[in-house]
Each structure stands twice: as C-alpha cells, then as structure tokens.
Amino acid sequence: MEVLVVGGGPSGLVAAREASIYGVDVTLIEEDKEIGKPDHCAGLVSINGLEKILGNYENVILNKIKNVRIISPMGKIFEINLGKYKAAVIDREKFDLELMKRAEKIGVKILTNTCFNSSFKYKIMINAEGVKARICKKFGLEIPKSIPAIQYDIEVKNYENDLVEIYLGKWSPKFFIWTVPRDDCIRVGTASYDISNPLRLIQRFIEKNPHFRNKEVLRIRKKLYGKIVISGPVSNSSKNNIISVGDAAGFVKPTTGGGIVFGCYTAKIAGKIAALSIINNIKLSEFDRIWKKYYSLEFRKMQFIANIFRNMNEYELEKILYEMYKLGIFNELSSYDMDFQGELISRIIKSRLFIHGIHLIPRILKAYIFE
Numbered sequence: 001m002e003v004l005v006v007g008g009g010p011s012g013l014v015a016a017r018e019a020s021i022y023g024v025d026v027t028l029i030e031e032d033k034e035i036g037k038p039d040h041c042a043g044l045v046s047i048n049g050l051e052k053i054l055g056n057y058e059n060v061i062l063n064k065i066k067n068v069r070i071i072s073p074m075g076k077i078f079e080i081n082l083g084k085y086k087a088a089v090i091d092r093e094k095f096d097l098e099l100m101k102r103a104e105k106i107g108v109k110i111l112t113n114t115c116f117n118s119s120f121k122y123k124i125m126i127n128a129e130g131v132k133a134r135i136c137k138k139f140g141l142e143i144p145k146s147i148p149a150i151q152y153d154i155e156v157k158n159y160e161n162d163l164v165e166i167y168l169g170k171w172s173p174k175f176f177i178w179t180v181p182r183d184d185c186i187r188v189g190t191a192s193y194d195i196s197n198p199l200r201l202i203q204r205f206i207e208k209n210p211h212f213r214n215k216e217v218l219r220i221r222k223k224l225y226g227k228i229v230i231s232g233p234v235s236n237s238s239k240n241n242i243i244s245v246g247d248a249a250g251f252v253k254p255t256t257g258g259g260i261v262f263g264c265y266t267a268k269i270a271g272k273i274a275a276l277s278i279i280n281n282i283k284l285s286e287f288d289r290i291w292k293k294y295y296s297l298e299f300r301k302m303q304f305i306a307n308i309f310r311n312m313n314e315y316e317l318e319k320i321l322y323e324m325y326k327l328g329i330f331n332e333l334s335s336y337d338m339d340f341q342g343e344l345i346s347r348i349i350k351s352r353l354f355i356h357g358i359h360l361i362p363r364i365l366k367a368y369i370f371e
Helices: 010-021 047-054 092-106 134-139 197-208 260-280 286-310 314-327 329-335 342-350 352-370
Strands: 003-006 026-029 044-046 061-065 067-071 077-081 087-090 109-111 124-127 146-156 163-167 177-181 186-191 217-229 242-244
Touching (some): 003 010, 003 260, 044 047, 047 087, 047 260, 061 177, 087 092, 124 260, 146 197, 186 217, 314 329
Parallel strands (some): 026 109, 124 242
Antiparallel strands (some): 044 087, 061 087, 067 077
16 A cells, blocks of 8 residues: 555544545554444534535534533633634544545545554555554654543533533643533543543532522433643654654644544645655655644634643632633634634733733743753
C-alpha cells in the first residue's frame, strides 16, 4: 500500500479520503470492531464547522444549541442566549459512519478490528490513533500533553435540549464541568490534572451541586473514560515517513478540549500532503508549514487564555466573570466563531478586563516553562 492510516476516528477518515482523492492507494486500520464505537466524545460541535466538514449534517445531529449557562465558583448564574443556533450535539457513531462512507466511496480500504504491527508495508503512515500514543512512542514522535477525563450519561427529570452548562471553580479545579443534552439524557463530564480525581470530582458534583441537583437524577446510564489533550499541537507533527493528525498531534482547542473541527481541518491538509509526497516527492514537513500558516496563531491565542484560566483562583474567576457580564461580552458571543476563538480573545485582551489578569503573568510564564 502507499498510504496507511492508523485510526478510524474523524481525523483518520478525513485524511484517508483526502489522500485517496489524489489517486494513491490508501488503507485505514481501526483497532475497534466498529467505526464510531465506543463514543467517548461530548459531541458538541460548531454548526459552522459541521457545514465545512460534511455539508449536509442534519442526519448526524441530536440537538441544536443556542443557550449557554455558566455557573460561577460562588454559584452565580450567567444566562447567555446566542440568538441563533451556534452549535450542535452530534451522534458520533452516525458522524463517523458518514465520514467512513465517503472515504470508502472514493476508494479507501477500511479494516476494523485490526491493530498496527510490523507486517504492514507502506510508503507513508498517517498516525490518527488519538491519545493512545503507541505509534508516537514506537517511532519517536512528539506526544501532546493530555489529562484524564470522565463522562456520565445521566437520565434526569428536568433538562433543556438546547442548553449547554459550564460549572467553574471547586467542582473541577483548573478545568470545568460540562453538561450537554443528548437525545433522551444529558452527558456530564470533566477532566483533571490529578489522575485519580475525575471520578471523585464528577461523583461529588452530581451528589452535592445545588444547581445540578434541581435536574433530579433518575439514573446513571453509562460511564465513559478517556483523556483530553490540553497542550495544543506539537511543534513537529511529521517525522521521516509519518504524519500525526487529530488528538495524536494535539489539534485540540486548549480552551475546551474540543478536537473534531480542527482535527478534521488539519487532517485534510495531511491527507493531501501524504498523497503529494508519493506523487511529487513533496516533503512531509510541508504539512507543519501549511497548518501553522493557517492555524498556529489561533492555537497560540487559545493556549494563552487557557493558561490564564488555569492559573486563576476562585475569587479571580468570579471577578472576571462579573466583569465580562458588565462589559457585555457575554451578549456579544453570538457574533464570534466558536472554533476560531482568536477574535474573541483579542476583544478580551483589548478590554479593561485584561487588567485583572496582568498579575497572573509570572504564573503563566512558570506554567509555560515547567509544564
């Protein structure tokens, strides 16, 4: 084979299809028995991103989102009406199967229940194995930093199917707890820098958070364990004849841990470069040059604001949220792109709000140096 793609998630499927468009022989292997399973994703994706990835996306969504509720560390509630649907909750199995169908249609050979081993012969490998890092370790590729995460699918008596909630403060230090409406339940999740913490955090939240308890939990349907990349992209995602994409290369928003949209955008570039490397002998390092040209500044801005957030104490978070409310920034959210957050971050930096974060710069620099 000419191109071997390891991993059948969205990034792997998009990269495989893009490479196949250029006429090269592409095989994708996936270790699980079925594409799209198991589903470890919160499922919240921008509608703009969905349109660019799929075009017609209606058959893969569970709900559309136009309301956000932020609960501060002290329990103050900030209600944000986006005015229009800005995001959708997708059915990851249907989403992945749609990408698989499109990849197979263009000629990609897909093998499920298949792990990578030394018997595979290929000219170029696209590493889309996610956060497992087995390929990265085997071939000496950079590994993005990730932290353990957990999600519960919970049946509750009271919930709104167009509302996402974000809980800040002690419920999930340095991160946040999210609730996302599914078809007939909500998905509640968090991540933690302490490997033993996510389970304890989410259980305490469900049992003791006064706002969440108003939903009246009926039963916990499913528990999902995984990891979230927090470091942003690695410096060099290509080495020798291998390109890493998606979570394996850190193409995940450092602010939220969401990786579907940027994963797919950059995977499309990777697929093209892999094919052109075979056809025209283009260097794989071109992938790093191109994705950085289009997306590096966005990732740097998101990493900057994420570092500020993770270095704030509860009092500082409370003050920042109140200032954002007073400045009307919450009311402006509908005019900003959910994925390309740089414009919103620039707006925050240029406002008086940023003054409250100036004293955090020494701690942020320390985090950059030692994390």
